[in-house]
Structure formats: C-alpha cells, structure tokens
Amino acid sequence: MSNATVPLTRRSVIALGAGAALPALAQESKGFLRRPWPKGQATPPLDLPGYDGPRWKLGDAHGKLVLLNFWATWCEPCRDEMPTLELLATLYEKQGLVIMAVNQRETDAAIKRFMDQMPISLPILRDADGLTSRAWGARAFPTSVVVGRxxxxxxxxxxxxxxxGPEARQWIATLL
Known part of the structure; x- marks a missing residue:
C-alpha cells in the first residue's frame, strides 16, 4: 500500500500538525511508529517483580542493550509480535541484548493462560498498577523502548x- 492510499488516522493527523508528516505516514503504513526518545527527558527507573522469576531492575542490565516490550495478553498485535521478539533475543543475547516483556495490569492467572497458549521464554515483568508503563510512555500496545548500554x-x-525484519535488526545492530 502506498502512502497515498493510507487512510489518515488520528495519529497521522496529529503527526501532520506536528510537522512530522512524511516520516509518520511512512511508518504508519508499516503498522508502527518509531520515534526518538524525547530530548531532555530522563530515562525512568524500572524495578518490577518477575512473573515467575526474580524482581528485575533496569540498573541490573547496565552495559547491555535493553529492549522493553510493554504488552498485554488481550492485545492481538502483542501476541503476533512476541515470536519475533523471542527470536531476536536468541540471536543477539551473546552480543549483550536483553529483552524484557513488561505485562501491563494483568493478573497472574491471565498471564498463565497466555503462557499455556503461547509458551515463551522471554522474562515477563509485572506492572500490576500500570505506573511503570505510564512513566515509560506506553499508552498503546505494543510499545517497545530501546535503552542503550x-x-x-x-x-x-x-x-x-x-x-x-531488516529495518528492526538494523536499529538493534547499530546500538550493539
């Protein structure tokens, strides 16, 4: 689908008003929007309990490239994206990539049902109150944030x- 035939969504209209029309429309046609972390905005802390593992802090991964994926079990695009995240983690783990799946505001039972249907090996963190997701700007799902070494x-x-895909792998390879 060419950019000329992409219907204008609310996000596209907002991007037009912000002067970011062409990059936003091009990425929107791919189903995602990539943007740099806002200049001058501090990286929020992250300290969450694991679903079936230990508590994890962002500081624990200092010196590694971290991809935080904010998701929910009810989110179909999140479910579709999960296998590609898992493969990426496997491919780049030895080079220092850490991927953490941050589940937003769901119960252990909901996560267990998801794991029974789609077993994954990515570590899952629980953001039970949604405050961490909000601090990281995750207002739609999935949202991923890449944190440098x-x-x-x-x-x-x-x-x-x-x-x-080649584009996403390039984003990661550049920072590794």
Whole structure:
C-alpha cells in the first residue's frame, strides 16, 4: 500500500500538525511508529517483580542493550509480535541484548493462560498498577523502548514490529 492510499488516522493527523508528516505516514503504513526518545527527558527507573522469576531492575542490565516490550495478553498485535521478539533475543543475547516483556495490569492467572497458549521464554515483568508503563510512555500496545548500554532510553516504537525484519535488526545492530 502506498502512502497515498493510507487512510489518515488520528495519529497521522496529529503527526501532520506536528510537522512530522512524511516520516509518520511512512511508518504508519508499516503498522508502527518509531520515534526518538524525547530530548531532555530522563530515562525512568524500572524495578518490577518477575512473573515467575526474580524482581528485575533496569540498573541490573547496565552495559547491555535493553529492549522493553510493554504488552498485554488481550492485545492481538502483542501476541503476533512476541515470536519475533523471542527470536531476536536468541540471536543477539551473546552480543549483550536483553529483552524484557513488561505485562501491563494483568493478573497472574491471565498471564498463565497466555503462557499455556503461547509458551515463551522471554522474562515477563509485572506492572500490576500500570505506573511503570505510564512513566515509560506506553499508552498503546505494543510499545517497545530501546535503552542503550549506558542506561539511556534511545527510541520508542509504538505498534507491532517484525523484530527480525531488516529495518528492526538494523536499529538493534547499530546500538550493539
């Protein structure tokens, strides 16, 4: 589908008003919107309990590239994206990539049902009250934030991405 035939969505209209029309429309046609982390905005802290593992803090991964994927079990694009995140984690783990799946405001029972249907090996963190997701700007799902080896957020991707496609792999390879 060419950009000329992409229907204008609310996000596209907002992007037009913000002067970011062409990049936003081009990415919107792919189903996601990638944007740099806002200049001058500090990287929020992250300290969450694991679903069936230990508590995890962003500081624990200092020196590694971190991809935080904010998701929910009811979100179909999140479910579709999960296998590509899992493969990306496997491919780049030895180079220092850490992927954490941050589940937003769901119960252990909901996560267990999801895991029974789609077993994944990515570590799952529980954002039970949604405050961490909000602090990281995750207002739509899926939202991913990539944090550099220095602990500073680099960019956000809103929407479903094929994390094994050439574009997404380039984003990661550049920071590794």
């Amino acid at each position: 220095d602990g500073q957020a680099r960019f956000t991707v809103v929407g479903q991405v094929d994390w094994n």
